[in-house]
Amino acid sequence: xxxxxxxxxxxxxxxxxxxxxxxxxxxxxxxxxxxxxxxxxxxxxxxxxxxxxxxxxxxxxxxxxxxxxxxxxxxxxxxxxxxxxxxxxxxxxxxxxxxxxxxxxxxxxxxxxxxxxxxxxxxxxxxxxxxxxxxxxxxxxxxxxxxxxxxxxxxxxxxxxxxxxxxxxxxxxxxxxxxxxxxxxxxxxxxxxxxxxxxxxxxxxxxxxxxxxxxxxxxxxxxxxxxxxxxxxxxxxxxxxxxxxxxxxxxxxxxxxxxxxxxxxxxxxxxxxxxxxx
Amino acid sequence: xxxxxxxxxxxxxxxxxxxxxxxxxxxxxxxxxxxxxxxxxxxxxxxxxxxxxxxxxxxxxxxxxxxxxxxxxxxxxxxxxxxxxxxxxxxxxxxxxxxxxxxxxxxxxxxxxxxxxxxxxxxxxxxxxxxxxxxxxxxxxxxxxxxxxxxxxxxxxxxxxxxxxxxxxxxxxxxxxxxxxxxxxxxxxxxxxxxxxxxxxxxxxxxxxxxxxxxxxxxxxxxxxxxxxxxxxxxxxxxxxxxxxxxxxxxxxxxxxxxxxxxxxxx
Numbered sequence: 001x002x003x004x005x006x007x008x009x010x011x012x013x014x015x016x017x018x019x020x021x022x023x024x025x026x027x028x029x030x031x032x033x034x035x036x037x038x039x040x041x042x043x044x045x046x047x048x049x050x051x052x053x054x055x056x057x058x059x060x061x062x063x064x065x066x067x068x069x070x071x072x073x074x075x076x077x078x079x080x081x082x083x084x085x086x087x088x089x090x091x092x093x094x095x096x097x098x099x100x101x102x103x104x105x106x107x108x109x110x111x112x113x114x115x116x117x118x119x120x121x122x123x124x125x126x127x128x129x130x131x132x133x134x135x136x137x138x139x140x141x142x143x144x145x146x147x148x149x150x151x152x153x154x155x156x157x158x159x160x161x162x163x164x165x166x167x168x169x170x171x172x173x174x175x176x177x178x179x180x181x182x183x184x185x186x187x188x189x190x191x192x193x194x195x196x197x198x199x200x201x202x203x204x205x206x207x208x209x210x211x212x213x214x215x216x217x218x219x220x221x222x223x224x225x226x227x228x229x230x231x232x233x234x235x236x237x238x239x240x241x242x243x244x245x246x247x248x249x250x251x252x253x254x255x256x257x258x259x260x261x262x263x264x265x266x267x268x269x270x271x272x273x274x275x276x277x278x
Numbered sequence: 279x280x281x282x283x284x285x286x287x288x289x290x291x292x293x294x295x296x297x298x299x300x301x302x303x304x305x306x307x308x309x310x311x312x313x314x315x316x317x318x319x320x321x322x323x324x325x326x327x328x329x330x331x332x333x334x335x336x337x338x339x340x341x342x343x344x345x346x347x348x349x350x351x352x353x354x355x356x357x358x359x360x361x362x363x364x365x366x367x368x369x370x371x372x373x374x375x376x377x378x379x380x381x382x383x384x385x386x387x388x389x390x391x392x393x394x395x396x397x398x399x400x401x402x403x404x405x406x407x408x409x410x411x412x413x414x415x416x417x418x419x420x421x422x423x424x425x426x427x428x429x430x431x432x433x434x435x436x437x438x439x440x441x442x443x444x445x446x447x448x449x450x451x452x453x454x455x456x457x458x459x460x461x462x463x464x465x466x467x468x469x470x471x472x473x474x475x476x477x478x479x480x481x482x483x484x485x486x487x488x489x490x491x492x493x494x495x496x497x498x499x500x501x502x503x504x505x506x507x508x509x510x511x512x513x514x515x516x517x518x519x520x521x522x523x524x525x526x527x528x529x530x531x532x533x534x535x536x537x538x539x540x541x542x543x544x545x
Contacts, residue, residue: 053542089297098370100290
């Protein structure tokens with residue numbers, strides 16, 4: 001469980017990145033955190049991982065206060081930053097030195113992920129490409145079986161086949177005790193992976209709902225004429241009219257398009273809030 | 279689970295530290311221990327008195343022990359200098375105390391080893407060199423004890439300062455720490471001399487940790503000649519030991535600040 005209570009953070013007391021953020025993330029879900037560049041996604045994740053300290057408010061992760069960086073907290077939370085570091089040795093050495101820190105580490109699972117990602121086993125980690133390094137770290141993080149897994153832009157540097165491998169593997173490791181939180185600006189990479197979405201904008205959380213709620217409240221489809229388009233929360237011209245997001249007043253079924261949802265939330269924040277609060 | 283200290287976790291952290299940085303440790307140690315041999319061994323190998331032999335021994339103190347120790351110590355928290363390595367190091371599941379102790383143990387081992395090796399080699403090579411020299415000729419002298427004590431004080435404080443500098447400064451930690459230490463050293467001497475000159479009507483060389491050297495006017499012979507007496511003021515033995523304890527207290531203080539800095543480090 002991750003619980004934020006009136007969290008305020010900024011790199012100086014006068015310039016706050018977010019203020020009074022409150023939310024609860026429950027186990028058994030994969031959360032997607034979206035936001036524009038500079039919205040504070042990475043800072044929020046780092047607060048949760050205990051790498052940055054809040055100015056005000058409280059964070060609780062698995063019953064621990066992250067800023068204390070206690071071993072019990074660290075061995076049950078794995079954070080993959082955007083810029084990763086791997087030490088200068090090969091995979092087996094890396095495993096032998098670091099896996100003992102994680103009591104639930106599953107070596108066989110790790111080997112399986114490495115095979116699926118097609119990582120050469122004997123190469124030095126520092127000699128690998130950025131994408132390969134990222135895949136090694138993702139494999140390690142998933143095999144560590146921590147109750148909380150936080151990933152900041154995990155698909156950066158991954159090629160197209162690896163991105164779908166990533167989605168497949170991540171969805172396979174979700175269990176009822178585990179929270180997976182993924183931040184990205186490449187929203188397509190989260191398609192059909194996340195079951196909850198969080199949109200951070202202008203120091204506040206605009207949306208924090210399950211994908212089921214999103215598809216219940218909003219309709220993603222094509223509008224044929226300009227008149228219909230007036231009620232769109234966000235639209236883009238397409239071959240057959242306008243591809244748009246509208247309020248789902250008629251309870252129609254549609255597939256959530258994360259990119260359109262994000263754009264709608266950024267363009268019409270007040271309306272979006274009203275819709276979700278109704 | 280003990281959240282503050284666990285021996286098994288500490289052992290794994292030490293192992294990780296050596297696997298990651300062991301090569302650098304070996305290279306630095308090898309370089310400075312090699313230099314120590316190059317400077318100290320010539321006195322032991324020659325059948326003739328080498329006038330520069332004693333100078334080499336004196337030079338080894340600042341050039342190898344002080345410089346080597348500080349270079350080594352200033353790398354103790356190098357993994358926390360960049361965000362990517364810092365995040366990886368911070369998130370390793372060990373307590374802050376265990377991570378701090380890992381660096382402390384490594385730095386203490388090397389510092390004590392280097393100083394111990396210097397002392398052992400110094401006495402051994404001087405003795406061996408003297409045994410090869412003719413009975414009635416010049417003999418090598420050990421470095422005087424007060425000078426060794428004085429050096430030990432400087433060594434203890436500087437090692438503590440470089441240890442703190444390695445976690446305090448993200449860039450150029452060695453140069454910044456060395457600069458601050460040098461300025462502090464000069465300022466302390468200037469301030470100390472100024473204060474003592476106001477206390478006593480004499481010229482006093484009051485370098486910290488060592489007995490004062492006083493040069494006082496005793497008579498003035500007209501018209502211009504001035505007679506001065508030079509003498510050394512030794513502190514009572516107890517006071518001198520207390521003065522020697524001061525660097526240890528400073529070092530403990532520097533360790534504590536390093537610990538707090540590690541605890542507060544954000545990425």
